[in-house]
Each structure stands twice: as C-alpha cells, then as structure tokens.
Amino acid sequence: MHQALLIPEVLLEIFVHVTETILKPFGPAGNIVILLYRESLAALATTCKAFHDPAMDLLWGEIDIESLLGCVTRLHPLMYCSGRLWNWAEGVRPLSADEVHQFLLIPAELYDFPRLKSLTISTKYLNLFLSHTLHRRYLVTVDEDLRSIVTCCATLEHLNVITPDAANAIDSTSDALSRISDIVRSCKQLVTLSCPLFDWAAWRHLSNLPTLTRLDVGDTRSDPAPPWPLERDIANFSPFSNITALSFLLHSAAYAITVMQHSQFPSLKEFKMDVDFLPLPEAEQLFRALSNCKACETLEKIRVYSSYHKYDPQNNSLSAIPHFHCFTHLRTLHLACFDFCINLDDNILLEAMSTWPHMHDLEIDDLRLHHSPITFRGIFTAIRLCPQLHTLRVPIDSTTFNIDVEPTQHTFLRVLELKTPMFQIANAEALARIIFSCLPRIDRILGSIQCDWDEVNMHIKSLKDAALHVTGAASNT
Template identity: 50%
Template sequence: MDEYDNIANPVSLVFDRIRWCTRLVTLSCPMIDGAIWKHLSHIPTLLKLEIVHGYDDPPSLSKRDIVNLSFLNLTSLSFRQLDDGADIITVIQHSQFPSLKEFKLEASYLTSEAAERLFHALSHCKACQTIETISFCLFDEDPEDVETLTPIPHFLCFTQLRTLQLIFNDSYIYLDNDMLLQAMSSWPHIHTLEINYSVDRAPSSEVSLHGLFTALGLCPQLHTLLVPINIATLDVDPDAEPIQHTSLRSLGLETSESEIADAETLARIISAWLPCVDRVQSLDYMRWDEVNKHLKSLTAAAALYVVGAS
C-alpha cells in the first residue's frame, strides 16, 4: 500500500500507527480489526480503550478473529456511536477482562435482540467481581415502536456495582418492585442508579412508592436515583413512621400519569422518607412543579425547626 492509499484510507493509517505502539495506556480509535485486537491484548500497559464509530465501513469481526484474547490490565472499555452490536458481542464473548471496572456503550440504534445478547454477553465476561460502572445510552431519534428490554436480571451478578446508567429513548426497561428489591440486595455498594426511558410511549411503571422505599433500605450508600414510578395510587401512609434514607441527595422520578393528583401528600411522603431531598427532578419538570413547591416549603420548615431546637 502506497502513501496515497494511506491518506485516502484514514482507518488504515490509524491501524498502522497502533501496530507500532507497545506501551499504550489510553486509546480512542475507530472499530479495529482482529489483528489489532490481538495486538492490543499483548500490551500490558493498556488501561482504557474507547472505540468510536467514525467511518462508514468499519471492519467486521468473526469469532476466528477474536479467540481467547486476554486484556489483563484493561479497566475501562467503551463503545460510542455504533449502529450494530454484533462486533461488540463478538469481542466480549471471546475475550477476557479480569481487571475491567467500567463498561460503557453509547449508540444511535440497537435492536432489542442485539441489546439482550449484549446484556447476556456482558454478564458472562468473567468480570462479575470487578465491574463497578455500567452505562448504556441508546438514542434512536425516530423509533417506530417501543420495545421491552430486561437488562436488570443480567446485571445482578455484578456485586461490586457502584454506578448503573440505563438511558433508552426507544425501549421500555421492565422493572417491578420485586426486581428492584432483588437488584438493591445484589448491589450493596451502589451509589448511582439511573433508569430512564420515554415514559409517555411506554406502559406504566410497575414500581410503586412503597416498593421504592423498601428497596432503598437495602442500599444505604445510594446518592443519586432516577427511576420511572407509578404514582396513580399512593401506597404509603403519609402519617406512618418513616424509615429515613439519609444518603440520597438527588432524586429523579418519571411517571406516565398525566398529572399528579395529590401533590401535597406526595411531597410530605418524600420529605419524611428522604429528608435530604428538596426537589424531584424530571424531564417533564412542569408535572412535578406542585410537588416541588411543597417540598421546598417542607425543607424550609425543617431547617427552621433545627435552628430553633439548637
């Protein structure tokens, strides 16, 4: 291949440069071929690898290209702006990542079948004792149908999980009270949990307020929470003695309800159970406006009580 061909094919130029690198620590590049994957697996200094889709014809990988590769010290693996999950699944299924702590995927489109295969592959990549961060952000600008995904059961094996972010605008992430309770009992170290999808196009959430508070009791370190919730019926007695969760600082709730019927009661419940939360965040902030007004008043009153008591 002459110099002109290299200039005309930026992917080949990138590959040629990578082949000369033997002490890489961080690498961000287009999808690489099997030979480059094998080369990178022999670089013990490589800690962070990001694959960015920036070209029309990325190399496709077969199982013969990726066979028993081991990235001994790789701690972060991410894929960004990829339209097909087949190559990612191939890499994860046929490689070992004994030190992996972070896995991230950002894509404009991924079929539900590919997504479920990817969840399954990740849960079997022998990193259950090391992964602390999982992030999936899938943005389909014009989804035709809302499909149901079940990623949570696949991730229960990651007992060291600190951060889980699932942001989908074209799929419904199934979650109910029992599943949320099981998840929280499996992730004792979790401090950030974000599960979000287009609630206006999806079925009503199966998570109730009581189910949410019950699960919160199992994750004392949780700091940031964003989940869809069903508040059509308030199944928590506002006058009952609350079990307070004092670590939670950021609360985001999404609901498919057109309006919140009893904003004041809901605010009283949230304030009693989550005393460090002074507002509910939401993409539809107007829907929660009344709740937040009451929360602000309750927070101010609590602060005055503390000052007076001291």
C-alpha cells in the first residue's frame, strides 16, 4: 500500500470523491443509490485498519432516523405495509424507552455516535435521538420539542426548518416564532439557512456570521403580519458579508422591506421575492432598498413575483426599471407584479439594456398589456446592446410595424416571447423575414395566447425549410 494511503486525511478526501461520484448522477433521493453508497463505505471500512476510521466517519456522518424507525416492531407495518407513505407517523404515539432499544445498537441518546454530522428526524422524536456532534444538516418541523435542539446545534452548517402548511398550522404564535429565533441564534457556523420568520435579534446574529452564504426566509402562516412590531428594537445590521443568495416567500412584503432597509449585502448575487400582494408603494420601497444594499457590483439575478391581482386604476404605474440600473452585472431580471403596471417603453428599455451588457434572461409581465408602448423598433434596437441575451419576454404593441432601423443579426437569442393583446399581427410575412435573417436561432415567437403568432411562425418555418432545402441541394452537388 502506498504511504499516502496511511494518512487519514488523504483517505477521507478519496472516499468523499468516491461517494460523490456515486450520488451525483442521481441525487440523494434514490433509495437504491443510497444503498449502494452505504454499501461502498461499509466495504471500504472492512478492507483494512487504515481504511476503517475514514470510511466510518462518512458512513455514520449522516443518519436518517425516521428511515430506521422500521426496526421498531410496532412501527414497521405502519411504515411499509399500510400504504400511508410519507404521513405514516401522523397520530402515532412517540417511542417508549423499551422501543428505543430495538434500534440495534442505538441507545436512547446518540452520544455513542461521535461521527454523526447530519441527522434527519421529526421533532416528535428529538427527546430520544439527539446528538451533541450534530454538524451538517438538520431537517425539523416546528412543534413543542423545537427548544431541545438549541443546546446541540452550535456547529450546524445547514439548517432547514419546516413549518406545517397553512391549512394544518396549529402553532404560528409568537412563542413558536421565538423558538425558531432561539435556534437561529444558537447556530454559530451556518452556511445555509431555510427558515420561517424570525425576530430582529436573530437577524442581527446572522448579519455577523462570516460562514453564511445562503438565506431563504419563508412564511406559511395565514396571518400576513409578524407577531412583533417591525420597527421595535431594530438598528442597522452588520453587513451580511458573504451571503450570495437571499430569498423571501411572504404574504406581505413589509417584513422583507424592513430587513432590506437596515442591511447591506456586499456579496449578494441572487435576490428573489415571492409575495402574495405587492401594492405599488411597497414595490417602490422594496426596489429602492434593494438598489441601496451595496450589491451593485455583484448582483446577477433578480426575481420578484406577486401572486394576486389587486389592481388600483387610480395609482397604477411605477417606473421600476431605473431602480435596477446600478446593477451593471445583472444577467437575469424577472418582474411579474400584478398589482400595478411597470412603466416600460422603448426609451426605458433601451436605457436599461445599455446598462446591462451581460443580460441573459429578461422577463417583464405588465398589466398594461392592451396598450403596451414597446414596439418592434424598440425591441430590435435594444437587443443589439446585449450580445449574450438568451431569453426575452416582454409585452409589445403588435399593431404597429415600425422597424425604421436596420436590424443587426443577434446569434445568441433563443427564446422570444412577445405578449400581445388579441389583435392581428401587422405585416406577419415581413416580420417573419426579419426574424429569420436577424434572429437565426429563433424558431418561433411565443405569446400569451399562442394563436397570436401563428401566422408569423408559419412564415418563419417556411423560410427555414426553404433555406434547409437549398443547403441540402448545394451539399449534394
């Protein structure tokens, strides 16, 4: 055996590479793949003494306790024979002390598993299966046992806290959210966090964590307002120095706006907001706060969605796009805000594209579909400024064919969706010829109603078929 293989750290790196090679093509969900992964580690552990400890570190680094519950005589038929699948444990009483010992060598507390780094378990069983060596990932549900995690998750790197869905939520009180905040503040080495709402003390803690790179905050409660005042005891947070991805899933944007107004994210690359209602005043506050969060040199992806329509015709237009001009490295911008119209015309589009030379995917959903001021001239003028543009989805005035500029060929654009009112496309054949000559990778134009573009797409197909025929004939001569 080579001397390098006698070094545990070297062996561990090799074994990690072997296991990642097994898991990567299929992901961690496939039971057969997981079995192969664990069998490989077990085989390595029994090969020789030098291999034993590194292989065991990986083999017992992650345990899914719920998958082992089938060892309990009472639970086995519920898990595998009842057909209840994922919700088999609903209404089942927790394990007794005697039943815990049916877990082969697993005692009531997992202190005999010093290699344990990752544990997946419902909090219903946390008092029976808990380890102070918990390190990498913990999947939990929010209930009365959540407090018991606090003392043993200081070295967690990945924490995913799951609440019941809104229909079944029975504990969405301030006390439950306070327990979540306790968990967050107890974690000192988090790399990723996916969690319901938590209080400002927890935000302040996270703002100082140099290890944190991803933060997803979601809210499944039916009450759109958090149970604490948004402005109480809040001051500017320390910079979230290494966060690259930040997302919110909320009923109301007020919570996220407050966070953004008091925060800096100098390394942020991706921002996502999915909110039920986003009225115009809150949208303007959100976009302004985002533009002031010190991410102008780093932010590459912005996605903002509102789910429901509460359109106010008296106050319905927002100049949203200029708020994003400062993000000169922007590659993706998706805005789908249905509570107001996004003020977008040829001039605004041209100015925006001139500040986003790296734009790859631009999608704007606008309520003002029936009288969009964007024209074909604006489209063809703007895309020249973004040579890497792959996808463009915008509303357009399809009744005016006013391409009075010489379109240049754009060889990168692959997806073109022009959302139009239900009017006939003007000069369909002429437009198809321009698309064919200037956008060679576009096979068809998409629309909010596909029949809008049927005639144009028919001409594009005919032109491509004719060109293919000519090319084939020339190659045969």
